[in-house]
Amino acid sequence: MAVRAEPVYPVPWYRGRFTSWITTVDHKRIGILYLVTCLIFFGAGGILAVLMRTQLAHANEKFLSAEHYNEVMTVHGVTMVFLVIVPILAGFANFLVPLMIGSKDVAFPRLNALSYWLFLFGGIVLYSSFFATGGAAQTGWTLYPPLSEQYAGNGVDLAILSLHILSVSSLIGAINFIVTIHRLRAPGMTWMRVPLFVWSVDVYAWILVIVLPALSAGLTMLLLDRQAGTHFFLPNEGGNAVLFQHVFWFFGHPEVYVMILPVMGIISEIIPVFSRKPIFGYTAIAFSSVAIGFYSLLVWAHHMFTVGLATPLLGFFMISSMIIAVPTGIKILNWLATTWRGNLIFDTPMLFALGFIALFTIGGLSGIFLATFPVDWQAQDSYFVVAHLHYVLFGGSMFGIFGGLYYWWPKMFGRKLDETLGKWHFWLLFIGFNLTFFPQHLLGLAGMPRRIYTYNRGSWETDNLISTIGSYVMAAAILVFVVNVIWTRRRAGVRSGNDPWLGDTLEWYTTSPPPPHNFEKVPYVTSARPLRDLRRRLEERRA
Amino acid sequence: MPAPVRRKLLFACLSLTALALVLTGTALAGAGRAYPPAGSPNAGGIRDLYWVVLGVTGVIFVIVEGALILFVVRFRNRGRARSAEGPQIRGHTRLELIWTAIPVLILAGIITVVFYKLPGIKDVPAAGAAGPKMTVQVEGRQFYWRYTYPNGAVSINELVVPAQRPIYLVVTAPSFDVIHSWWVPELAGKMDAIPGKTNHTWFEAQSPGIYQGQCAEFCGIEHAMMLTHVRAVPNGEYESWVARQLHVSANIGRMTFEGACAPCHGLQGEGIIGPALKGNATIANPEQLRKLLANGKGKMPPVGNGWTPKELASLTAYLKQEFAGGG
Numbered sequence: 001m002a003v004r005a006e007p008v009y010p011v012p013w014y015r016g017r018f019t020s021w022i023t024t025v026d027h028k029r030i031g032i033l034y035l036v037t038c039l040i041f042f043g044a045g046g047i048l049a050v051l052m053r054t055q056l057a058h059a060n061e062k063f064l065s066a067e068h069y070n071e072v073m074t075v076h077g078v079t080m081v082f083l084v085i086v087p088i089l090a091g092f093a094n095f096l097v098p099l100m101i102g103s104k105d106v107a108f109p110r111l112n113a114l115s116y117w118l119f120l121f122g123g124i125v126l127y128s129s130f131f132a133t134g135g136a137a138q139t140g141w142t143l144y145p146p147l148s149e150q151y152a153g154n155g156v157d158l159a160i161l162s163l164h165i166l167s168v169s170s171l172i173g174a175i176n177f178i179v180t181i182h183r184l185r186a187p188g189m190t191w192m193r194v195p196l197f198v199w200s201v202d203v204y205a206w207i208l209v210i211v212l213p214a215l216s217a218g219l220t221m222l223l224l225d226r227q228a229g230t231h232f233f234l235p236n237e238g239g240n241a242v243l244f245q246h247v248f249w250f251f252g253h254p255e256v257y258v259m260i261l262p263v264m265g266i267i268s269e270i271i272p273v274f275s276r277k278p279i280f281g282y283t284a285i286a287f288s289s290v291a292i293g294f295y296s297l298l299v300w301a302h303h304m305f306t307v308g309l310a311t312p313l314l315g316f317f318m319i320s321s322m323i324i325a326v327p328t329g330i331k332i333l334n335w336l337a338t339t340w341r342g343n344l345i346f347d348t349p350m351l352f353a354l355g356f357i358a359l360f361t362i363g364g365l366s367g368i369f370l371a372t373f374p375v376d377w378q379a380q381d382s383y384f385v386v387a388h389l390h391y392v393l394f395g396g397s398m399f400g401i402f403g404g405l406y407y408w409w410p411k412m413f414g415r416k417l418d419e420t421l422g423k424w425h426f427w428l429l430f431i432g433f434n435l436t437f438f439p440q441h442l443l444g445l446a447g448m449p450r451r452i453y454t455y456n457r458g459s460w461e462t463d464n465l466i467s468t469i470g471s472y473v474m475a476a477a478i479l480v481f482v483v484n485v486i487w488t489r490r491r492a493g494v495r496s497g498n499d500p501w502l503g504d505t506l507e508w509y510t511t512s513p514p515p516p517h518n519f520e521k522v523p524y525v526t527s528a529r530p531l532r533d534l535r536r537r538l539e540e541r542r543a
Numbered sequence: 544m545p546a547p548v549r550r551k552l553l554f555a556c557l558s559l560t561a562l563a564l565v566l567t568g569t570a571l572a573g574a575g576r577a578y579p580p581a582g583s584p585n586a587g588g589i590r591d592l593y594w595v596v597l598g599v600t601g602v603i604f605v606i607v608e609g610a611l612i613l614f615v616v617r618f619r620n621r622g623r624a625r626s627a628e629g630p631q632i633r634g635h636t637r638l639e640l641i642w643t644a645i646p647v648l649i650l651a652g653i654i655t656v657v658f659y660k661l662p663g664i665k666d667v668p669a670a671g672a673a674g675p676k677m678t679v680q681v682e683g684r685q686f687y688w689r690y691t692y693p694n695g696a697v698s699i700n701e702l703v704v705p706a707q708r709p710i711y712l713v714v715t716a717p718s719f720d721v722i723h724s725w726w727v728p729e730l731a732g733k734m735d736a737i738p739g740k741t742n743h744t745w746f747e748a749q750s751p752g753i754y755q756g757q758c759a760e761f762c763g764i765e766h767a768m769m770l771t772h773v774r775a776v777p778n779g780e781y782e783s784w785v786a787r788q789l790h791v792s793a794n795i796g797r798m799t800f801e802g803a804c805a806p807c808h809g810l811q812g813e814g815i816i817g818p819a820l821k822g823n824a825t826i827a828n829p830e831q832l833r834k835l836l837a838n839g840k841g842k843m844p845p846v847g848n849g850w851t852p853k854e855l856a857s858l859t860a861y862l863k864q865e866f867a868g869g870g
Contacts, residue, residue, distance in 0.1 A: 066764050066816065140761045146738060147721040147763055235739025236718035242737060275618075277629040281639050306724055306733040306759075308742035311665070318657065322650040329646045330639070332607060337638075339614045342629035346620070354615060361607050365600040368650075372596055372657055374589045374664050377732020381724060381759040445578050447728040449759040452767035457755070502625055 025109035026516055027094050030116050032412060034091025035405070037120055038084050044127070045079035046478060048072045053436070053471040056464050059456050069453035070138035071155070075126065077141030078159060081255070082166050083123045085397050089262040090115070090173050092404055093201045095412060097177060099507035099514060100195045102186025102522040107179040115173040122165035129158035140451055142252070145233035145244050149225050157226060160219050167212045167219075174205035174212075181205075186506065188525035192286075195505045195528065196279065199286045200265030203293040207258050210297065211251040218247035242307050249300035257296040259393060260360075261289055263400035264331055267353050270407050271335050273501050274350035275342030281334040282528055288327035295324040305376045314373045321371035328364055332357060347501070348422030352403030355430050359395025363388060366441065381451075384444025390437045402429070402481070409488075410496030414512045421484040428477035435470025439463035504529035582729040582754060582775075583746040588664035589732055595656050599649060664732075667745040673707035673778045676745075683716040683723030683736030683758065685844035686765040687802035696788040697795065697854055699802035702773045703788075705781035706748045714742045717849055721763060727756030727773050735760055748775035764816060764842070768806035795854060796861025803846045803858075812866050817843060820866040827867050829859050 024030060051072050055064040064072065094112065098105055106112050129136040134153015137143070148156050181202045185194065194202075221232040222244065231237030233244045264285075272279045279285065301309060301317040309317075335357055344350070366388040370376050379385060402425070410416045443463045448455065455464075499508040508531050510519050526533050581587035618629070669676055679702065680691040690702045704710045714725050716736040723736040730746035748754065758769035776784065788794060801810065804820075812820030825831050833855060836847025847855060 066767070070764060070766075138764065144722060144761070147761070150721065150763070235737075239739075241722060241739060275629060276625070276627060278631055278633050280632060281634040284634070284639055307735045307737060308740060311661070315658070319654060322654065325650065326643060326646050330643055333642050334639075336607070336610050336614065337632075337635075339611075339618060341632070342614075342618050343620055343623050343625075343627050344615060344618050345625060354611065357611055358608060361604065365604055368600050368653070369593070369596050372592060372653060374657060374661065374732065375593050375596060377734075378586075378589055378593070378728060380733055381726075381761075445728075447579060447726070447755065447757075449724075449726070449757060449766075451761040452757075454767050 025105075025113045027098050027106045027109065027112060028412075028514060028518075030112050031091050031093075031095030033116050034087055034094055034119070035412075037116075037123070038088035038091060041079055041083040041123055042088075043478070045076050045084055046475065048076040048079070050471055050475055052076065053468040055453060056455075057468040058465070059458060059461050060454055064453065066453045067135065067138060070451075071130065071136040073451055073453075074137045074140055074159070075130070078126060078137075078163070079123075080393070081141060081259070082163065083119075083126065085259045085393060085401070086170060086255070087119050087166075088401055089201075089204065089259070090119075090170070092197075092266065092401075092408075093177055093204070093262060094173075096408065096507060097180055097198055097201055098184070099411075099510065099518055100198050100505050101181065101184060101189060102506045102519060102525065103180065103184035104517050104519075106176050107184060108176050111172050112176055115169045115176065118165050118169035118172075122162045122169060125158055125165060126162035129155045129162070132158055142248060143219075143222065143244075144241075144248075145222060145225065146235065146241055148222060149234060157223065160223050160226075163219055164216060167216050170208050171212045174208035177201055177205040178209070186522045186525050189530075192283065193525055193528045193530075194286075195265075196268035196282065196285055196289075197262065197265035197505075200261045200268070200289050203289045204258050204262050207254045207261075207293050207296060211254045214247055215251035218244055218251070221247075242304070245304050245307065246300070249303045250297075253300045253303065254293075254296040256392070257292055259397050261292060263356070263397045263404075264289065266400045266404040266407070267335060267356050268331075269505065270349050270353040270403055271338050273407075273503050274345045274347060274353070275339045276345070276502075277338055277342045278504075278529060279334070280337035280340075281330075284330055285334050288330050291327040292324060295320060295327075299324060302371055302373075302376070305373045306380050318371050318373050322368070325364060325368060325371070332361060332364070347406075348417070348419055348426060349403045349407035349501075351423065351426040352399050352406065355426060356396060356399040356403065359391055359399060359430075359433065363391030363396055366391060379444055381449055382444035383440040383448045383450055386450045387437045387440035387444060390433075390440075395433055395437070399429075402426075407501070408507075410500050411507055411512050411514070413488075414495055415488055416494065416496045416500060417484050417488050421480055421487065425477050425480045425484060428473055428480060432470045432473030432475075432477055436467050436474060437470070439466045439470075443467075499531065502535070504532050506530055509534070579728045582749050582752070583731060584668075584749075585664045585731050585746060586729060588660050592657060592660055592664075596653060599653060603649075667711050668709045668747070671708045671747050673705055676709035676711050677705070678711045678713060679704070681712045681714045681725055681736065683714070683725065683762070683769075684720055684803070684846065685763055686758070686769040686806050687846070688725070688758075688769070688771040692785050692788070694785055694789055695851075696785050697851065698788060699795075699798045700771050701798065701802075702771065703781060703784050704748060704773060704775050705778040706751045706775040708778065709745055709747045711745045712743065714744060715740065719845060719848065722760050723758045723762050723769065724760035725756070725771070726759040727754050727771065729754045730756075730773060733759050746773075748773065751775045751777060763844075765806045792853065792857035792860065796857035799854060799858045800861050800865070804862075807843070820862065823866065826862045832859055832862070 021029060021033065051064060052069065055061050055069055094106070132154040134151060134155050137155040137159040138151065139148040139156060143156070143159065181198055224230040225232055225234060231239040233239045233241050235241050268279055268285055298320045299317060301313060302321045305314060370379055370385065370388060406417055406422055443460055446460065448460050496512055498510065498512050509523065523530060523534060578590060578593060581590045667676055678693060682689040688700050690698045712725070712734070714734045714736045716723055716738045718738045720738050722738065724733045725736055726733040730748060731744055734742045734744040752775055754773040756771050758766060762769065807815055807817035808820050809815050820826060825835055836855065837845055839845035
């Protein structure tokens with residue numbers, strides 16, 4: 001074996017006192033803090049989703065009032081985007097990037113801690129807004145003025161404050177990742193030997209650095225309009241209501257790629273390991289990430305096809321949105337080609353990765369409908385969009401994230417999550433997901449707008465009921481995951497060793513969990529699969 | 544796990560995947576049920592584009608998901624050791640170039656079709672079978688639609704139009720209001736009603752009938768109640784309706800109440816988000832009522848700001864008749 005079976009340090013790094021978690025600047029512990037916090041917010045956002053689905057199960061249901069529904073709908077969106085997917089990817093990146101590039105830590109460990117604590121604070125501010133005068137914001141996560149300037153209570157102000165704090169947190173996190181990836185790679189790790197997950201984190205971080213200032217500017221103008229008497233977005237005072245949409249989506253659409261690129265990175269790590277093959281087209285995947293990152297800056301107005309843009313603009317944003325489908329398609333075909341003639345091992349991480357390909361493909365294809373702007377005039381702001389975005393962000397991002405959790409859990413905690421429960425988790429989630437979101441395409445085409453708290457059309461009831469039942473199946477799947485986590489911790493299961501999956505990348509070289517300084521010694525990296533190289537060298541020596 | 548059990552589990556998983564995909568396929572085929580029949584040439588153009596995109600994406604869907612299932616079945620582990628590797632293929636430049644170029648060509652094709660169909664969707668014809676085009680002002684308001692006809696008549700939520708005549712819609716919202724979106728799927732795609740901005744769209748109802756729609760841009764607490772419908776009638780019937788609508792205040796009063804007041808105060812005035820109307824003191828006081836309608840109060844938007852005196856008087860009379868007595 002190339003790798004040690006027993007940890008060198010008798011007291012593993014994660015068994016500290018409570019206070020050591022608060023004061024820690026270790027990237028691994030901060031990563032785990034991120035992951036745990038995000039999973040808790042995921043539970044909260046999920047409960048909100050189930051409340052909404054319950055309200056929509058039947059026509060004219062009275063389970064939630066209009067006001068409560070609108071609060072729940074807004075906070076669900078903000079939670080899942082800003083408190084779950086973006087930061088949980090920061091969590092993965094925190095834990096994995098230094099391990100994958102053979103570094104002791106990130107470039108700025110204290111800044112890293114600040115970024116986590118700001119994130120937690122931002123989340124608490126958002127949830128505290130439920131108790132503000134007037135309740136939480138009732139604007140949808142997009143906070144469009146003039147509506148968001150109409151509400152008298154403090155819900156919107158707290159949402160703005162929360163997003164401001166979260167942007168600062170993401171921004172310093174992103175700068176930290178960029179410096180880490182560019183400066184702290186192991187000897188021999190040239191750019192063409194960097195793991196694809198790290199490539200994707202680098203693009204993720206660059207996008208955040210470029211677009212977060214736009215969000216901050218937009219939110220600041222909104223706050224000034226609300227509290228300081230300015231009129232940036234108030235048409236009756238000479239402002240422009242559509243301006244905010246441009247600013248918001250200049251941030252908001254790249255944000256979508258922020259939420260998917262690192263997940264594509266996770267998939268690019270899992271598929272080859274469980275196919276027992278190298279990734280097909282490493283260079284193409286790496287540069288596809290860069291291309292997606294670049295084009296993501298040029299597609300924002302496809303969220304605004306119904307505001308009355310001039311035809312040349314409609315054409316431009318349709319074409320740019322379709323161009324971005326090309327690098328995305330390249331990745332999917334490369335993953336498929338990686339499985340070709342492989343030795344496919346269906347452990348839970350692989351199931352989630354294959355589920356990602358199946359579902360993300362649907363989300364990508366429904367995106368073509370939305371990019372075709374005349375079709376978008378029908379589909380925009382309808383349940384078709386709700387279905388599309390969940391196929392991309394849940395069927396895509398969350399499936400990949402769960403795959404990543406099952407894959408790296410043994411590295412983080414020294415034990416594998418239970419495989420049987422893992423498979424239950426996957427299949428329940430896969431079936432529940434499709435039940436919930438597939439019918440929503442049809443509802444949208446039939447004329448059901450998004451963000452309505454009730455409806456009285458009998459013809460929408462069947463699909464809505466199926467969707468609600470599906471959401472309960474998904475909730476059951478998440479409960480199986482929670483049981484799995486508790487079970488694995490309690491039962492103290494089988495130790496996984498350093499390298500349970502026969503991985504390719506450097507994190508599997510060190511102990512599980514890794515010591516505080518990560519590596520005793522970092523091997524000289526000779527390819528994008530340093531661990532396989534080591535294994536082969538050992539075999540040769542043995543032979 | 545012993546190998547036979549694992550194999551059984553694997554096949555269970557695979558058959559479930561296959562089932563899920565078959566279901567998805569059936570559902571996709573069932574999209575015909577969901578795609579609304581088009582009652583206007585522009586909605587028809589959009590529907591044609593939808594089918595083009597569905598055809599193209601459907602083929603891609605079958606190829607990608609089919610390959611996925613095929614590979615999963617064909618190259619499954621079959622009891623091989625984890626360390627048994629597949630062929631170490633790192634890429635294939637020609638293949639990769641081909642599967643980059645093909646999507647580019649497909650998308651270029653879709654884009655071409657879009658621009659070919661666009662004039663039929665976007666351009667308003669000057670006249671239809673039943674007469675020349677007619678302009679209607681559409682105003683999105685919290686939480687109702689206000690339609691103004693060429694003769695100055697006004698209707699709330701119900702848009703009455705002559706069938707087989709192009710209806711040119713001038714869509715906006717008052718500068719003090721918020722963004723809405725006018726959407727009647729069978730007749731036309733959405734057009735946002737934005738304060739301080741004027742947008743245009745059109746439709747031509749091919750046959751008389753009622754076409755349902757509602758606001759598609761989240762606009763506040765009663766967004767879900769901001770319904771509208773288009774009633775297309777023969778041209779002659781429209782002419783007499785619009786002449787009557789200009790003068791008969793009982794119609795206007797009831798319509799205004801049902802569209803502008805009922806979403807919050809209830810169809811019987813029982814009170815939902817707003818207070819109950821029955822015996823409400825403001826209703827008995829025309830001056831106070833006018834002020835309330837013009838300025839709003841608390842959660843109540845200024846629903847009556849910008850109304851004609853005729854509309855105001857009709858609503859005031861209607862409210863008085865329905866709710867002032869008997870308190």
